[in-house]
Structure formats: C-alpha cells, structure tokens
Amino acid sequence: MRILAYSGIIARVLPDSIAIEVGLEAGDRLITVDGENIRDIIDLSFALADENVELLIEKNNGEREILEIEKDYDEDLGIEFESAVFDGVRRCANQCIFCFVDQMAPGMRESLYVKDDDYRLSFLYGNFVTLTNSTPQDIDRIRRLHLSPLYISVHTTNGTLREKMLNNKNAGKIMDQLDTLITSGIEMHTQIVLCPDINDGSELEKTIADLYALHPSVLSMAIVPVGLSRYRENCYSLQVFTPEQALHVVKMVNTWQEKCRKKSGTSFVYLSDEFYLSAGQPIPEYDVYDGFPQLENGIGLIRNFLHEWEEESMITTGYETPHHLDVLCGVSAEKIIGPLLDAVKIPNLTIRVLPVENNFFGTDITVSGLLTGQDILATLAQTDGVRTGVIIPGTALRKGEGIFLDNMLLEELERHAGIPVRAAYGAEDLRQLLQAWR
Template structure:
C-alpha cells in the first residue's frame, strides 16, 4: 500500500491542529489512494475533506473537516512519491550513476527516471519507461514543464547510446507532450565521436523546430570516473575539442538571439572552463532556466561576488588572518581572479584546488569533492598550522546535514585537519565569509524544505528559524 509518510508538521497548520505528527502516514483523501504529492495536491483541493491517517503504531484514524479551497495541510513528506521512485532500466554509454564509487550512500546509486520527479524537481528523464497511462496522467494534471534527456535526434543512434529499442520512441513521445500542451526543457550529454559534430547540428536544428514547446536545451560534456567499467570506449573532451564545441554552439546561440532575443541553447560551464573561454554574460542565460544542471553556475557566482563587493562592508582585521579556500580544479582560475580583487590589510587568502583522487583526476568540479580528498590536500600543505580557517564549497555538502559525499561530516573534517571549517554557498556567501571572518558569520545557505501546494505549484520554502 502506498502511504505518504509525514516527516514534519508546520506549526499552526491544519495538520498541527489535527494533532498529526512525524511518522504518521496519509492513506487516502476522500477515499482516493495517493501515489505521490501530485495526487495529494489535487485531492486536498476540495473544501470537505475525509483524511484517513495511519499512525506509527499501525492504527488508522479518519479526520473529517471543512476548509477553504486553497488551505494547505501543512506537512512535509519523507518522499515526493509514495509508491516508490521509478528507476531507469537503461544502461547508457555515459551514465554517471553507474560510475559512482562503491560503498557510498545509497542515494548516490539511485538511477531515477520518474516523470513525477522531472516535473517536481527538474530531474531529467529518458521517457523509455513510460506508457499511455503515464502520458494520460501528465495531460490530466498538466504536468508542465518536464525535463527530457534527448542526447540525439537520430533515433538509431539514441537507441544505441541508451542501449534500448524504446529510446527510438522519443519523437512520438514529444509529439504526445505537445498535443497535451506540455512544455519541456531538454539535455544532451555530448560524447566525442558519437553525438557531436554534424549530429549535434542536426539535433539542435530538429529541436528548434519544436518551439514553442521546447523551452531550453542544455549541452553538457560526458563525465568519466575511474570506476567506469562499461566496455564501450568513451573519451573526454580536451581543450581543443571544447573550443570547437563552444564555437559550433555559439553560431546557433547568436542566430537564436538575433531571431528571438533568447539564447535557448546553453553550454555547461565545463566547456568554457576547459576551453579557456570567457563565461558568457548573464543575459545569455535568459534567466538561468537550467541553473541546477550546471548551466550558468559560474556566471551566477561571479555576478553574486561582484554585487557583494558593492553591498557588503569588509570588517577591520585587528590581527593577521590566514584563510584557505577549497575548490575543484576547474573553477580555480575564476577564484584566483576574484580573490585578487580583495585588498584588506591583514587578510591573507589562499586557494587550494583539490585534485579528485576519489572519483578520478578527470573529475574536476567542486561539487564532487569528498571529505577524504579535502583532508588529504589540506594536510599536505606544509604551513597547514598557520591557517585560521578553511572554507569549503557547499555544493559538496548535503543540504541540512553537513555531510560530504563520502559521508564524512564537516565536523569530522574539522577535527582531522585541526582547523575551523565553514561552507560557503555561492559568490556572495564566500565574499561575505572572507571579508568578515573576524565577525561571527554563518553561511547564507539554509535547508530548503519542499512543500507541495494544493494549487499545483511546487515551491521550495526556507525553514523557519525556530522550527
């Protein structure tokens, strides 16, 4: 039986007044069994509610009450889907989850391919596990936009890359979404010698023909770790290859901006950093529709830092403070340029670009740094004891838990290197932390709680201070 297990109850909410508690589960609303918070949203939109609850001891209790149409129950669920995440059965040449090191936390090994998580969280789906009932439900609830992994519009090549004949149904599936007036964002994992070059041009052209339903196209380079065991030979982009991709895609970007005023096609930051090219200005990202996919994170970071320079007053340091900023290899040149702009007497800032030994040295992004690699890199510095603090990227830390990818906590890291450790989220946060270290500062990052609203809008709400 699918149950929506409650993780947290908001104060002064309907759930709070009913006496619901963490560990209680929702069995049904007005007799309707619930698959996920999407069902919950629409079922709870009625004014007269019969809410069947199963308590943690297994007993069930019915709550009957009336409410306004837009009143919320006021709970956070343990999971957005109550009947289990729909997993991916494909074995794509480039799958990064298949390359995750063994013995890491279970969540890192989940290969989700669930259209509900695509709508709710922006997770990319291949649609290879979807049938008519799924598309009917998408139409019924108008779950738009979705996020679709395309990779290529050559259906034979797509079947080859995803290793399933079902991958060849993509065009018909996109047409089904369009008939239901569903918009979609798309993604290409670009693999040298497979879907780049002429095939990339063909894919871009065919996707552009699907406007206005096509909302954006992100192009990200294939990533390979030392744990990859797939027999299909894949290569990484080198500097020259990245430059060719940047130049090729720029022609499409310029054409789109001239015709529509929007870029629409975006390259991930890795391409620009690898190619040694300037990061495009913010206007090229059209409001950053795929920021969570690594599209424009660097530009966003730079602009946040620049705004912080104008708005945040640096503190006065009454003694020398030496700080160490940890980053991945890819972003190091950007950090160097920004930190050189800080000119505060008695503040000494150093950058430590950590080589990723855990995943493999070809993985150079900050968000995949592990505690053990950070610890080893810091301990290898001869003058380690001279540092007053270490700042690590929040992207490497699980939100709300202070746990790094290898399950080392920030507190454990701090003990092992014997230096205070803080994590910074974004350019503004890092600038504030560096320039006001002598004052008690906390990261501006706060745990984001996901609360489904009955008006079919999924919002990320910041946790209240006292909750």
C-alpha cells in the same frame, strides 16, 4: 502491521498548522484521502483542495484513525513527506553508455545508486527523464494535469543512435514523444550529455536544429560533457573532451546562439562551464543565459557567481588580529576564483585558494560539486601554513544536508581539520565569510 500498496510517510509537521491541531506526527502514514489512494503529492494537492477532507492515517503503533478536517479552500495542512512519490520512485530502465551512477565507488550511501526516471520528479524538482519507461497512462496523466514544464534528457534526436546510447529499444521514439507532449501544450527543457565521437559533430548539429524547430515549446537545450570517473569497470569505452574538441563545440554553439537570438530573442542552447574552461574561452556574458533556465543543471554557474560577486563591493575595514582563510574549490573553478580573491584586499586577512584534485572519482573530474571530504582533508594535510579557517563549496554537500558524497559529515571534516570549516553556497556567502569570519 497492515499497510496498503503505497502510503505517504510524514517526515515533518509544521508548527502552528492544521496538522498539529489534529494530532499528526512525523512517522504517521497517510493511507487515503476521502477514501482514495494517493500516489504522490501531485494527487495530494488536488485531493486537499476542498474545504472538507477525510484522512485515513496509520499511526506509528499500527493503529488507524480517520481525521475529518474543515479548512479554507486550498489551505495547506502543514505536512512534509519523506518522498514526493508514495508508490515508489520510477526506476530507470536504460543502461546509458555514459551513466555516472554506474561509475560510483563501492560502499557509498544507498541513495547514490538509485537511477530515477520518473516524470513526476521531473515536474516537481527538475529531475531529467528519458521518457523511455513512460506508459500511455503516464503520458495521458501528464497531458490531463498539464504537468509542465518537464525536464527531458534527449542526448540525440537520431532515434537509432539514441537506442544505442541508452541501450533501450524504446529510446528511438523520442521525437514522437516530444510531439505528443507539445500537442497537449506541455513545455520542456532538454539536456544533451555529449560524448566525443558519438553524439557530437554533425549529430549534435542535427539535434540542435531538430529541438530548435520545436521552440518555443522546447524552452531550452543544455549541453553537458560526459563525466568519467575512475570506477568504469565493464563500462562503455569513452574519452573526455580534449581542448580542441571542446573548442569545436564552443564555436558551434556560439553560431547557433547568434542565430537563435536573431530569430527568437533567446540563446536557446547553452553550454556547461566545463566546455569554456577546457577550450580556454571566456565565459559568456550574463545576458546570454536568458535568466539561467538550467542553473540547477550546472549551466551558467560561473557567470552567475561572477554577477553576484560584482553586485556588491567588499567591506575592507579588516580584522583586529591576523586571519588566514583557505578557500577550497575544484580544479576548474580555481581558474575563476583565484584571480577574484587575489584582488581582495582586507587588512589583516590573508586568503589562499587551494584547488582540490579529485582522487576519489578520478582527476578527470574537476568540478567543485563532486569533491569529497577525504580529498579536501588530503589537500589541507599537504598544504603547510597558518590557518584560521577553511571555506568549502556548498555544492559539494548534499542539498540541505552537511554530508559529502563519500558520506563524510561536515562536522567530521571540521574535527579532523582541527579548525572551523564553513560552506559557501554562492558569491554572497563567500563574501560574507571573508568579511566577517566567525
């Protein structure tokens, strides 16, 4: 079967769509549109804007056919692809001292070992890129198509230090790259993976100042702590933040947030929840997060959860028979969820919060999103008592799928547990499951 250098594999055809009418099926490959190769869904969106388009399709059996389609201007065909990029995901050329992919356990699913550094996934899905392997042609395309906003991993604005942290001689050009994008009207969200005694302290102070000087083109700056798993063979020697170090970071960022809000009306720089929990400091108020521009990056998850929780009161009509629900979460989240659920009073309902130690990646990992099925099962096995059901954090599952990082399926966990297991994807889900367990 002859296939061109790249093609888009159709994963799903939507019902009642043009694609259904012309006979497209899952597994078909899109080769060209109007005779032109298509690199990604960005190209595709422009190519399909016209009212008349010609598709070259390769069917599952290897046969090719040309489909001539008439449609309304900008009308969608109703197809979804296995990947947003047809010419392959751009792989990361760095060897970052803090890379979590390098700390993955052996034997996990192949996709977890893929390091992407693709500006297209940054624009389309908010994936963070370093720009170290972006070519002049890439930058030109970003400018020409106005692919904005982008999500950029900066880590430090000290070029020499950035080269060392990313182990890439091209990493030191970051400020010139940001200036080039800004000159073309590109906006961006930025991220810092903070490592103790490396890019914190005075280096962090400089990075905040340098990036804020580029505001409002630089829309936001997120600071997340380095995550260290127990699989760190041959990795750079790093430590987690102590409570004292975390407190120093919190105080620095508080000062900058006050300064930024006075000057421009937004906090600009935001800390991940782990810093506040480690330092024993209260989670900032809702308004401090300015609409949560980096929620997908874990910034403000707790405050957003608390806000949703407080939006509606619990229905307390209760159950006719006794129910016992175990709510599982990461060790750090238990500090927040525990007191909330202790205050819930529903007749015939007993709620127990069980923090899960992360033995799979290592006990220094305390967030709910990195829990595995086997650690959840171990926690249930070690905890006696009656259970009607179990509620787990939806963030521990692969997005859109019922599978944990250790490849255990949600159904498999439920089978081993011997009782119903449900995932809560936020405060509203959790409230509904507690009020009306089924």
